Amino acid sequence: MNSSLNLLVGLAMGLNLLALGSSRLPALIGTVAAQGVVLGVMPFLIETHFEWLVALVAAGTIIGKGFVIPALLRRAMRAASIEREVEPSIGFVPSLLLGAGGTIAAVALARALPLLPEHAGSLLVPGALASVLTGFVLLIGRSKAISQVCGYLILENGIYLFGLLLIRATPLLVEAGILLDLTVGVFVLGIIVDRIQRAFDSLDTRKLTVLRE
C-alpha cells in the first residue's frame, strides 16, 4: 500500500507544479480541487482495515477540499466578474523553477528527519514540505486574491499531508478541529473576497495598499 500511497503523493506533488504553472484561475481552482480529492483518498490507503472515523475524515476532506471550497471560489470569481488571467508577480517559469527546486530541496530535507519504520520510504514528508513551499510561492507570487486563496489551500494541503502521518496516533479531536477550521477559514476567506469585490470591484490585492507607513 505504501507504493500506491507514494503514487498519490507524487500525483499531489505534480499537481503542485501544475498549480504553479496554470495561467488561468479556473484551471488553478481545478488543480486545487483535484489535489483535495487526492488527499481525501489517502486515509483509506493508510488504514488497512475500514474505520468509521477515518472514513469520516476522508469523506469530509474530499467534500470540503474537493468540492465545497472550489465551488465557493468559483462563485466569488463569478460574482466579481473578474477576467481569468492569474497575473503573476513572479513569472510562471520562475515559479515553476522555484517549485521544482523546492520539491528537490524538500526531498533532501526530509532525509535529515528521522522517520518511524512504518513510515520509512514514504513520500509524505517531502510531499508535505513541497506543498507548503508551493503554497508560499503562490501566496507571494500571485497578485489576485483568489489565486492567493488557492496558494493558501495548497499550504494547508501540505500540512494535511503531514498530518496523515499522525492520523492513527492523534485523537480524532485534532483532526476534526483541523478540518472544521480549514473549512471555516476558507469560508471566511471567501466571504472576505466577496466583500472586497464589493468594496473594490476587483480582486487585485495590489490595489490593497492604502494602509502603509
Next chain:
Amino acid sequence: MTCGPLLLVAALAFAAGIVLGPARPRTWLALTLAGAAAALLAAGLILGGGGEWDWRGGLPLGGERPHLRLDGLSALFVTLLAVVSAAGAVYSREYWSDQHHPDSAPRGRRWWSALTLSMGAVLLSSNGLHFLIAWELFTVSAFFLITLDREHVETRKAGWLYLAASHAGTLCLFAFFASLAARTGSWELGPMRGHAGFAPLFWLALAGFGVKAGLFPLHVWLPSAHANAPSHVSAMLSGVALKLGVYGLVRFSGWLPVPPSAGWVVIGLGATGALFGIAFALAQNDLKRLLAYCSVENIGVILIGLGAALLARNADDAVGAAWGRLALAGALLHVWNHGLFKSLLFLGAGSVLHATGTRELSRLGGLWRAMPWTAGLFALGTLAVAGLPPLNGFVSEWLVYLGLFDAVTSHAAAAWAAAPAAIALATAGALALASFTKAGAMVFLGAPRTQAAEHAHECGPWMRAPMLALAAACATLGLAPLLVWPAIARAAGVWQPAWGLAAAPSPLSSLGLAPVVLAALAAAAVAGLWRCAHARGLRRGPTWDCGYAGPTARMQYTGGSFGATAAGWFAWLLRPERRAHRLRGFFPAEASLAERVPETVLERAIAPAGDAILRLSTAVRRLQHGRLQAYIAYLAVGLAALGALVLLGGNS
C-alpha cells in the same frame, strides 16, 4: 531621635501641597514653608548632632519595604533643597501669579510640591527600586514645571529635549541599579566598598547621574531648559536639580568601590567642564542661558574637588587623606554655595524678565535706577559667582585649590591631574569674572537700550524677600565659613569615614576673620570715599566720553563685543555663526550683523547622529508598504532565518 516626626511633617506638608496647591495659594505657601522648615530642622539635627536617621517601613511598596536614611551627606542636600524650594515658592507667588497665569499657576504649585517631595525622596531613599521611582518622578515633575507655559514652541522644544536627555540618563540608572541588584541579590543600598567587583558600575553611574548634573559633554539639555523655564523653576533646576546628579555621584562613589581611573576621569571632566562651560557662558547674549552655562562651569568645579578626593582615596595614605579631605570639603561646600548664589542670580534674572519682558542683554541696560534692589542683589550674586572674597564662592573654590595645591606639593602621582586642574580652575575663575562683569553691566549699568528697559519697574516684596534671604545666606557663608565647617566635615565623613572626624583645617580657621575684616574695610572705604566726594562737591553731568557731543544708548558697548575678545580664543569650540550685511557703495543702505553661538555639542555632534538614525528609520518604514505578498515573504524569510538559527546554530 526626632528626625522621623519632622520628616513626616515635611512629607505630609508637601503631599498636602500637591492636593491643595491648585485651589488654595495661601494654604499652599504656608504648607510649603512649613514643610521646608521641618525638613531644614531635621537636616540641621543630623548635621549638627551627628549620627544618622534610619527607618524601615512595614508594608512593602512595589515589592520592597521602604528604607529611608538621612545621614550627613543627604542632610547636606536636603538643607539646600529646603531653602531653595521655600524661596522659589515665595517668589512664584508674585512672579507666576494667578492673575497673570490663570491656568498654569495652579498647575505650577502642584508640580512644585511634587518636585520637592520627589527630590526629598531621592535624597532619603536607600533602596534602589525606590530611588529609581523617586528619581523618575522628580524628572517628570521637573519636565512639567519647565513646560508650565505650553504656549511657546521654544519652551516645548526645550522641555522635550530635557525629557529625552533625562530619560537617557534614567535608563543608564536602570542598568546601574539592576546590575547592582543582580550582583548583591537585593535592591538594598548601603556601604559596600568591600566588593571590588562592583567597581565597573561606576561608569554607568557617571553617565546616568552626569546627564542630570550637566556634566560637560552631557549638558546639551541644560541651557535651553534653564533659559526657557519660569525663573523660579530655573533656580530650582540649577540650584538643586543639578545637585541631585552630583549627589548621586558622591553618594555612590562613597558607597561603592570605584575603578582606579575614576578619579582621573572625573577630575578631567570637571576641568574641561569648568573651562568650556564658562567659555560658552561668556559668549551668550541671553541672560538666563549665560547663567545656565555658568552652572556647567560650577558643576565642573565640584567635580574637580570630587575627582581629587577620589584620587586621594585611591592613593590611600595620610598625606592623601589630608588634601583629599580639603578637596572634598570644597566640593561639598560649593554644592551649597552654587545652589545659593545661582538661585539668587536666577531669581534676579527672573525679576528683570518680569520687569522688561526680555532676557536679551542687547535689549537691557541701565536698570539699576528702576530696580535698585534687584541690581544690588544681583551684583552681590555676581561677586559670589565670580568666586571673589569676601563672599561664599571664594571659600569653597579656595578649599578646592588648597586640595589641589597640597596634592601638587606632596609630589603625589595625582599632581599630574591636580596641577592642570588648578590652572584650569584659575582660568575659569578669570573667565567667570569677565562673564559676570558683562552680565551685570549690560543689564543694570549704562543707559537703557530699549523702551522696555526704560520703563522697567522694581519687583514687589514677594519677589524681593527670597532674593534678600538668599543673598544673606551667601554673605553669611562667605564671612563665617567656620560656622558650617562641622556640617561639611560630617558629610565628608559619610563619604570616607576616616576623613570626617578631624577638626577644621588650619587654613580655614586661620582664614578666620579675614573676610569680615575685608568686608568691613571695603564698607568703610566706600563710605569714606562717598562722603569725601560729596564733601568736595558732586556735580552730575552727561558721560564725558572724551567730549563726544551726542551719545545715544545704542552707542554703548554691547554684550556681544564684550564677550568677543576672550570668547574669540574659544572660537574653535564655540563656532559662532555670524550673518553680516556690510555697508557698501557711496550711499549705503542699512547694515546688520547677527551673531549666534550654537550649542556645539548638540548641533554638531548629537543632531547629525539623530538624523542618521531617523534616515535609517525612514528606510525601514518603507518596508511597511502595504503589499500583502511582500508581508508573507517577510514571514517566510523570518521562518528561514529562525530555522537557520536553530538548526544550524548548534547546541550551546
Next chain:
Amino acid sequence: MTAFLEVPLRLAGWLLLAPLLPGIINKVKAWVAGRRGPPVLQLYYDLARLWRKGVVLSTLASPGFIAGPAVAWVAVASAALLLPLGPAGAVVSFRGDVLLLIYLLALARFGTAWAALETGSAFEGMGSVREVSYAVIAEAAIITAVLALSVHAGSITLVEMLTPAAGASAALLGAGLFTVLLAENCRVPFDDPNTHLELTMVHEAMILDHSGPPLAAILHGAALKLFLFSVLLVEAVLPVDALAPLPSTLALAAGVLAVTVGVGLVESLLARVAFRRVPLLLTTAFLLCLFALLVAWKGGAA
C-alpha cells in the same frame, strides 16, 4: 601688641612708597629720551590735587561708580599686607594666603571694571573688556608661577614660598612674572599709559570719566599694585632673606628699584604691540611659568 603697631606701620610704608614707582619709571623714560621729565614725586602732587578736587558724576552712573574704586583700593591694600617683606616676614600668614592674594587682585580688577562700565561710554567698555580678558591668561600664568613656587618650597604659604630662592627655575619664573607684571599693570608693550588715542588704551580708557578723589583712589591703587608686583617678583627670584636683615632689606629695595627701572627701559625701548598679538605675548609668559613649574617639579622630585 606689636601686631597692632606693625600693621599700620607696614600699611603706611606701602601706601607712601607706592607712588614713587611711576615717578621713577617716568624719570627713566625721560632720561632715555634725553628730557628732564617730570619730577619723581609728580604722582604725589597729582594725588594731592585730585583729592582736593570736586567730582563730576555721569548722570548714568550708580553709586557703584564710586564704590568700585574704593573696593579696588582696599583689595589691593590688603593684598599688599599679605605679602611678606623679606626678613620682616608677613603680619598675616596662613596656608593658602597666596590664593587669597590672587583673588584680592581679581576683586580689585572687578571693582575698576565695574566702575568703568557705569558710565555706558564705549571707550570705557573697551577698556574694561581688555582688562578682564587679558587677565584670563595672566591669571593662568600667575597660578602656574605660584604652583612652581609652592612645588619648589613644598608649601603654599607665602612666607615659606618666597623666602628660598626659586633656584633653577628662577630665570624662567622671573621672565614670566615680569611679563605678567607688565600686563597686569597695563605697561608697554601691553598698554601705553600716556598714549593719547583712546582706542588703544586699556587702563587709561577705564578711568576716562573718573575725577577727583575716586580717580585719586584708582591711580594710587594702580601704583600700589605695581609696587606689590615688583616686590613679589623680587622676592620670588632673589634669595633676599638668606642675608642678614639689613642687607636683605637693601637687596629688596635694590631689586624693586631694578624692576622699576627695567619697566622704564622697556617702555622707552619697546613699542606697544597690536592688540591681537597680546594673547600671544601673554601665552608666552604662561609657558615660561609652565616650564618653571616643570623644572621645579623635576628639582623637587630629584
Next chain:
Amino acid sequence: MNALLLIVVPLAGAALAAVWPGERSRPWLLPAAGAVHTLVAFWLLVRPPAAAPDAWLAYDPLARAVLPAVSLLFLVCAAYGVSYLRVRTERPSRVFVASLLAVLGLLSAGHLARHLGVLWIATEGVTLAAVPLIHFNGTARAFEATWKYLLVGGTGIALSLFGSFCLGYASLHGGGAGDLTFTALMQQGSELSRPWVLSAWVLLLVGYGTKMGLAPMHTWKPDAYGEAPGIVGALLAGGVTTVAFTALLRVRAVVAAAGAGAIADRSLLAIGLFSMIVAALFLLGTRDFKRMLAYSSVEHMGILTLGAALGAAGVWAALFHVWGNSLTKGALFLGAGNLHRAAGGRTMDDVRGMAALAPRSAALFVAGMFAVTACPPFGPFFSELRVVRAAFDTHHGLAAAVFLGCLLFAFFGLTRLVFAIVDGRPRAAAQATARRFPETPSIVLPPLALLAFSLWLGLATPAVLRDTWTAAVAQLYPAP
C-alpha cells in the same frame, strides 16, 4: 466552581447575543458576561481548583497567572463598549457583541488548554472570531486591514499547526502513545526526537509569533489596530497576544524538557530583540497615533519574548509584564479611541491641541504614555526593570544594553508624537467634532480605571499574584 465556566459563560453569552432582539439592550450582555467571567477568574485565582495532570482543559498556574488580566481588561472594555456602541448606532451591534464574547470564550479556552491540539484550535478560533470586529467600521480601509490580518494570520496559524504536528510526530517517534498534553510531552523529555522537536519549535515560534506580532511577522498589526475600534485594539493587544505568548511558554517548556532549552532561549532572545529594534525604528517615524500603539505593542511583545528567554526570573518578569502591558495598553487604546473621535483625525499632521479639546482624555493619554514607557510608579516600570535585572542575572549584558537602547528610542518616538497631538492650538474643524463627542464619564472612567489598576499593580502587587507567577514559573521550569 468549575473552571470551564470561563469558557462556557462567554460562549453562551455570544450565542445569546446572536439571537437577542433588542438593539439597545444587547450591548449590556458584554459587561454582564464580563463581570461573571472576571468573578470566576479571580475567585479561582484565590481558590485554585485541583487540576488533573492529564486534563485537556485546566486552570493551571500558568493560566491563572495570565487569564485574570485578560478578564479584567475585558470587563473594563465591555463597560466602555456599552457607551461606545451607543455613539455608533449606525453600525449593527449584533455581530460585534457576539464575536466579542466569542473571542473572550475562545481566549479563555486557549489559556486553559493543556493540549497541543486544543490550544491550536482555540487560537484559530480567536483568529476567526476577531475578523468581524476588525471590519466593524465597514470602510474600505477596514476591509483591507481585515484581509491582511486574515491572510498573514492564517499563514501563521497554519505554520503553527504544522509545528504542532511535528511535535506530535516527535513524541510518536520517541515512542509516545500520541498523547499530546503538555504534561505528557514534558514527561517524555529527552526521548522526544531532537530533529523533530527543533523543527517543531521553529514552526511554532513563527506561527504563534505571528499571532503575537513579533517582527518580521508583525506586518498585520498596525493595519488591524489602526482600523479596528479602540476597544477591539485593546482586546487584541492585551488579550489575543497573551494566548500566543503562553502557548510559546508552554511549548518552550517542552523543548527545554527535550534538552534544547538553550537553543530555544537563543532564538527567543534573537526574535525578541529584533522585534524591539524594528518597533523602535518604526516608532521614531510614525505619525499616526493608533498605528503608534500597534508598534508599541510590537515592542512590548519583544519585551515579553526577551523575558521568556532569560530563565526563571525572566519568565517571572514577563508574566508580570503581561499584566502591566495589558492594562496600560488597554487604557491607551481606549484613550486613543476618545481622541480619535474628538479630533476626527489620527495623524499628527491633522490633530493638534487635544489638551484643549478633550482635556481629560488627553491627560489620560499622556499619563498612559508615561506608564507604557516604563515610567514609575506604573506596572510596566517594575516588570521591565525586573527584565533588565534578569538579563544581568543571566549575564546577558549586551542584550540588556540593546533592550535599554530600544526603550530609549521608543520613548523618543512616543513622546514626540503624543506631545505633538496634545499641545498646540486646535483646528476650528476639530472643535466642532469635539462638541459632537463630549467627554462623558462613561468614556473617561474606563481608561482611568485601567490606569489605576496598572498603578495598583505596580505599587502593591498582591501576594496572590506573585505566588501564582512563581507557581507558573515552577510549572514551566520543573525542578530536575
